[in-house]
């Protein structure tokens with residue numbers, strides 16, 4: 194817990210630090226305060242100095258913003274004062290640090306530190322539950338040292354003590370102090386001072402201030418005697434940011450950059466050797482390696498930082514942390530460029546949902562770094578390590594325990610089959626995989642769908658690890674992830690909540706410095722509309738690789754997002770040397786599907802923010818077609834769309850009997866209406882699917898991808914609009930050409946002489962009847978009637 198951040202901030206973001214001066218009678222408390230303020234020792238000081246407010250000190254050059262007013266509160270009979278300030282749950286003026294004074298010339302005052310003052314401070318700030326431990330020396334151990342304000346012990350009257358015989362046993366003195374520091378871990382420092390000679394007086398109050406500005410608590414757990422978890426996370430993130438080559442180790446150059454960045458001086462080679470020697474001699478904690486291949490591991494780097502802390506250099510780690518945007522409670526401040534990369538773009542959050550090329554490259558570097566066995570898959574342990582640096586729960590953003598935090602208030606939530614299986618269904622339901630044997634797609638015209646690829650596609654989303662549903666949701670259960678799955682998941686969460694996704698990437702160490710030239714893949718967002726029971730979920734199950742019977746669906750009233758990917762043939766520009774050339778090759782397309790149930794389709798956001806609308810209707814159901822037909826009117830004119838009829842298997846028999854009977858039924862009229870509608874709008878004809886008979890998923894996904902990227906006719910009247918645009922362009926050129934000709938002709942006239950011009954002018958004037966009077970007087974043009 195940070196003390197100063199909890200304090201009331203005054204105007205202009207100003208904070209205040211209160212230092213309480215305690216100690217035995219006559220130890221020199223008031224003299225120290227008086228000398229500190231006046232830079233002069235006075236033999237006669239008041240019993241209690243009035244409160245001293247020090248001039249505002251800037252919050253330091255060490256990256257701490259704001260400025261601070263320091264108040265020093267002197268005491269007499271400090272027991273009562275301490276009890277008063279510490280007992281109130283919300284004190285009006287909380288104490289931030291304590292200066293505890295003893296008299297070096299009176300050893301009894303030193304004994305009183307251990308027997309009275311320090312236990313008193315401990316008691317005043319200790320929680321009610323006090324635990325006895327067998328090892329406790331001199332009284333019960335309290336369970337949490339971190340709540341006690343930092344204490345600076347001032348051994349005063351050094352001038353007298355140096356002259357006295359008691360001083361001879363300085364060694365004993367030191368031993369006693371070390372024992373005291375060991376027992377009372379909230380004591381930050383012991384400093385010998387003399388109010389009379391002004392020796393170390395400034396130091397006492399400076400250290401007290403620093404103890405507040407650079408608090409131990411958030412960085413180092415005094416009770417446990419080690420770095421806090423949050424501090425480890427923060428420095429591990431910083432480690433990753435300096436690990437330029439992303440090999441999970443800091444080499445000499447990378448550590449040198451770190452040192453140079455913060456201390457503005459290079460690290461000497463012998464210093465590096467010294468650190469390596471020290472670390473390699475250090476006993477291993479939990480089999481951690483500190484140095485590997487002559488480079489520093491994360492554990493090694495953290496140990497160096499911890500060593501600074503053990504030597505009481507808390508300003509060093511704080512300076513680094515504050516530079517990287519950590520506040521006093523080690524919460525990471527996320528800068529504006531992450532939250533809203535371009536405020537100029539209207540609705541930037543949604544329109545910038547897709548991950549940038551550099552973000553994809555960052556994700557790739559994470560993947561490569563943490564794929565521990567280099568088998569092209571992230572195991573559950575690898576995933577755990579990646580997310581170990583994000584705040585609790587340190588899990589991927591698509592994990593169900595993070596749904597509330599990540600996606601509350603968003604249009605849709607992620608829907609991952611394997612999570613549903615693991616956490617929601619009984620284990621017995623795990624198993625059957627749909628068969629894709631038959632091509633379940635019929636297209637209602639002979640239009641060529643040559644974009645669809647044969648069946649030799651790479652594997653889609655990998656199979657989940659089968660784990661019983663009783664597993665607690667907090668624990669990370671994750672199927673292994675190939676890189677393509679890993680990036681698809683990221684595109685999915687980014688489509689649902691782009692801001693939080695960018696923040697998550699930032700927390701993982703992404704800093705936008707990567708200079709990716711061109712994204713190797715693209716992502717498209719597709720919304721699936723259809724009336725209730727029209728077969729949306731079943732179709733998606735068949736396409737997105739659900740490991741269950743695709744027809745086994747549940748009704749959902751909330752939009753859900755799923756993802757998959759496909760390699761689709763696509764023409765794109767590639768750089769060949771200095772030239773850009775068109776290349777026809779397979780492009781990885783991440784496909785993010787959001788199923789919009791009928792009940793959730795009324796708002797404007799339902800029909801916005803996607804690259805393709807899949808309009809799904811039940812071939813047997815007129816109302817179902819009417820529904821998508823009406824919904825289509827709400828789509829923006831340029832939104833690509835594709836009509837899909839479902840449950841083809843159920844209509845074929847019925848249509849046959851209709852034909853035999855010669856009757857025109859609703860079924861036929863639905864199909865005909867859909868076909869005519871698409872023809873009228875110059876769209877791809879509707880496709881008919883049957884999940885029951887099986888859908889050739891990859892072929893169909895390719896078809897949808899090509900509709901989304903505009904390689905197929907998915908925008909209404911696209912061809913006509915293109916022709917019109919071409920015609921407009923031609924007309925524009927013609928008119929530009931015409932105007933230019935007229936211009937050239939006019940200039941020509943000028944060049945051919947004033948005489949001719951004048952004669953023309955005259956003829957114009959004559960035309961008006963009164964251009965120039967016969968005696969040569971020019972009539973102003975404005976007066977010409």
Ligand SMILES: Nc1nc2c(ncn2[C@@H]2O[C@H](COP(=O)(O)OP(=O)(O)OP(=O)(O)O)[C@@H](O)[C@H]2O)c(=O)[nH]1
Nearest residue numbers: 218219220221222223224236240269350387388389
């Ligand atoms: N030689 C010497 N005398 C000091 C020093 N500091 C304080 N004194 C003297 O010690 C006596 C007590 O000092 P105070 O500052 O009044 O002590 P205090 O802790 O405020 O005492 P109370 O207010 O009564 O609790 C005074 O006579 C001071 O002049 C010092 O560093 N050296």
Ligand SMILES: [Mg+2]
Nearest residue numbers: 223239240241
């Ligand atoms: Mg006094």
